[in-house]
Amino acid sequence: MCRLARSKARRAGANVNISPADMRTFRLPEPVDLITCEFDAVNHVPRKSDLARVASAFCAPATPLDLPAQAFSASSCKARP
Numbered sequence: 001m002c003r004l005a006r007s008k009a010r011r012a013g014a015n016v017n018i019s020p021a022d023m024r025t026f027r028l029p030e031p032v033d034l035i036t037c038e039f040d041a042v043n044h045v046p047r048k049s050d051l052a053r054v055a056s057a058f059c060a061p062a063t064p065l066d067l068p069a070q071a072f073s074a075s076s077c078k079a080r081p
Contacts, residue, residue: 001020002019005018006018023037024045024054025053027057027060028061030061032061
């Protein structure tokens with residue numbers, strides 16, 4: 001999947017970073033303005049109890065411009081200064 005995405009991005013001239021990762025534990029090296037979770041990927045998290053880990057992983061690199069909490073709940077992301 002990542003290979004196909006890289007190929008399509010290259011053909012489109014898009015400068016994107018595509019990295020395979022576990023959505024429960026991924027970490028980014030710096031804050032980002034947008035995180036997406038396409039289609040029904042969250043439905044494939046092994047246990048319901050892992051959803052909080054997914055929310056934390058998505059919220060950790062989010063800048064104040066990002067809105068990942070809307071996918072989970074407004075209380076999923078801690079307020080940033």
